[in-house]
Amino acid sequence: MYNIRLYNSIAKNGIKQFSEKYNIVEDETEEDAILVRSSNLHSMVLEDNLKAIARAGAGTNNIPIEKCTEKGIAVFNTPGANANAVKELVMVGLLMSARPLYEALKWTSTLDGRDDIEEVVEREKKKFKGHELEGRNIGVIGLGAIGIKVANLALEFGMNVYGYDPFISVDAAWNLSRNIKRATDINELLKNSDYITLHLPLNENTKHIINNDTISQMKDGVHILNFARGGLVDDDAIIENVGGKVGSYVTDFPNKKLAGVNRVYNIPHLGASTFESEEKCAVMAAKELMEYLENGNIINSVNMPNAYMERSGKIRIGCFHKNVVGMISKISDILTKRKLNITNLINKSRGEYAYTLIDLDSDGLNGAVEELKEIDEMIRVQVYL
Ligand SMILES: NC(=O)c1ccc[n+]([C@@H]2O[C@H](COP(=O)([O-])OP(=O)(O)OC[C@H]3O[C@@H](n4cnc5c(N)ncnc54)[C@H](O)[C@@H]3O)[C@@H](O)[C@H]2O)c1
Numbered sequence: 001m002y003n004i005r006l007y008n009s010i011a012k013n014g015i016k017q018f019s020e021k022y023n024i025v026e027d028e029t030e031e032d033a034i035l036v037r038s039s040n041l042h043s044m045v046l047e048d049n050l051k052a053i054a055r056a057g058a059g060t061n062n063i064p065i066e067k068c069t070e071k072g073i074a075v076f077n078t079p080g081a082n083a084n085a086v087k088e089l090v091m092v093g094l095l096m097s098a099r100p101l102y103e104a105l106k107w108t109s110t111l112d113g114r115d116d117i118e119e120v121v122e123r124e125k126k127k128f129k130g131h132e133l134e135g136r137n138i139g140v141i142g143l144g145a146i147g148i149k150v151a152n153l154a155l156e157f158g159m160n161v162y163g164y165d166p167f168i169s170v171d172a173a174w175n176l177s178r179n180i181k182r183a184t185d186i187n188e189l190l191k192n193s194d195y196i197t198l199h200l201p202l203n204e205n206t207k208h209i210i211n212n213d214t215i216s217q218m219k220d221g222v223h224i225l226n227f228a229r230g231g232l233v234d235d236d237a238i239i240e241n242v243g244g245k246v247g248s249y250v251t252d253f254p255n256k257k258l259a260g261v262n263r264v265y266n267i268p269h270l271g272a273s274t275f276e277s278e279e280k281c282a283v284m285a286a287k288e289l290m291e292y293l294e295n296g297n298i299i300n301s302v303n304m305p306n307a308y309m310e311r312s313g314k315i316r317i318g319c320f321h322k323n324v325v326g327m328i329s330k331i332s333d334i335l336t337k338r339k340l341n342i343t344n345l346i347n348k349s350r351g352e353y354a355y356t357l358i359d360l361d362s363d364g365l366n367g368a369v370e371e372l373k374e375i376d377e378m379i380r381v382q383v384y385l
């Protein structure tokens with residue numbers, strides 16, 4: 001029996017994926033795995049029994065990834081599962097910054113109860129004139145699952161699209177329309193864009209990527225959209241510039257500083273909040289956890305190498321270790337000494353770590369696991385029956 005602890009509300013269809021071998025809990029327990037959305041896990045104690053954390057979503061900055069890696073805890077996310085939902089809301093943000101919809105709707109609601117609404121509307125609507133997107137320039141920073149969809153759709157609006165992503169994946173590049181101009185440095189994008197939209201992860205390199213300095217390089221009246229993470233933008237710089245250099249700031253990450261600021265549109269983190277996206281994320285995350293807990297297969301991990309091998313033999317061992325020379329021979333020596341026959345083996349690395357998955361044609365392990373755990377560079381050994 002495996003204990004899965006849920007943080008946040010997780011879509012029912014995701015929970016339904018877990019078979020009768022799983023016990024789903026919401027309170028503290030001896031959990032084998034955690035399924036989480038946006039809850040901040042940085043201060044949680046990582047108990048020895050915890051083997052995996054799956055983020056039903058894209059961003060993993062709410063998870064202490066480095067600490068997890070050091071303890072051999074696999075961290076997963078659900079790449080692309082909520083990209084369509086975010087893309088659609090970005091389009092709302094784009095239209096809200098081009099046409100003063102928010103102000104207009106607020107004003108119209110003040111007319112409640114009046115008999116002359118039609119007349120007043122026609123007389124006053126000139127206050128809410130906006131711009132068309134067609135022909136304007138948009139800069140998309142981060143061309144991953146969401147950025148690509150946003151960039152491609154912006155082309156459909158007739159916009160000139162600049163994209164910037166120094167780490168773009170080959171898959172992403174294939175999916176990007178060839179009509180998108182690839183900015184080779186971020187300044188090219190900043191100085192040319194009427195709209196700038198952020199679709200990159202928050203980390204120590206990207207924190208406050210939008211700040212007073214980068215804003216000073218932008219066009220006057222630029223509209224900035226942030227559906228990625230609050231920390232990518234220096235809020236003080238926004239407050240200083242919005243209504244002047246910055247035409248508007250649409251953010252999915254409201255906070256005390258930004259609440260109530262004119263021309264800052266605060267959306268309560270709704271990017272991924274659609275029935276469809278919540279379900280896709282939860283189902284994908286549940287499947288990743290089950291595959292890892294039952295078979296040691298790693299799919300969509302953000303801290304371990306992806307590794308998948310069909311089951312063969314009777315017992316499987318998963319070893320997460322440092323990526324150093326000689327690990328496979330150290331592991332196989334321990335198994336050979338006990339006459340444990342290897343039926344299949346894969347070894348995958350990711351930076352300074354590696355993962356070795358071994359299938360054995362044997363009924364017992366005869367103390368092998370204890371000895372494997374004693375190898376200096378070994379971080380975690382897991383047995384799968
Ligand atoms: N508002 C929401 O509800 C919501 C939902 C999903 C994702 N997000 C956020 O959006 C981000 C992007 O999501 P995604 O699914 O597209 O992720 P993704 O991993 O598919 O794409 C991220 C892209 O950013 C690029 N990147 C990394 N560092 C960069 C840099 N310094 N400059 C430019 N590009 C850089 C990567 O190469 C990658 O292509 C996530 O990290 C998450 O924080 C928010």
Ligand SMILES: O=C(O)CC[C@@H](O)C(=O)O
Nearest residue numbers: 037038057058059272273
């Ligand atoms: O779970 C959510 O609602 C938000 C998820 C989003 O921020 C993500 O990074 O995928």
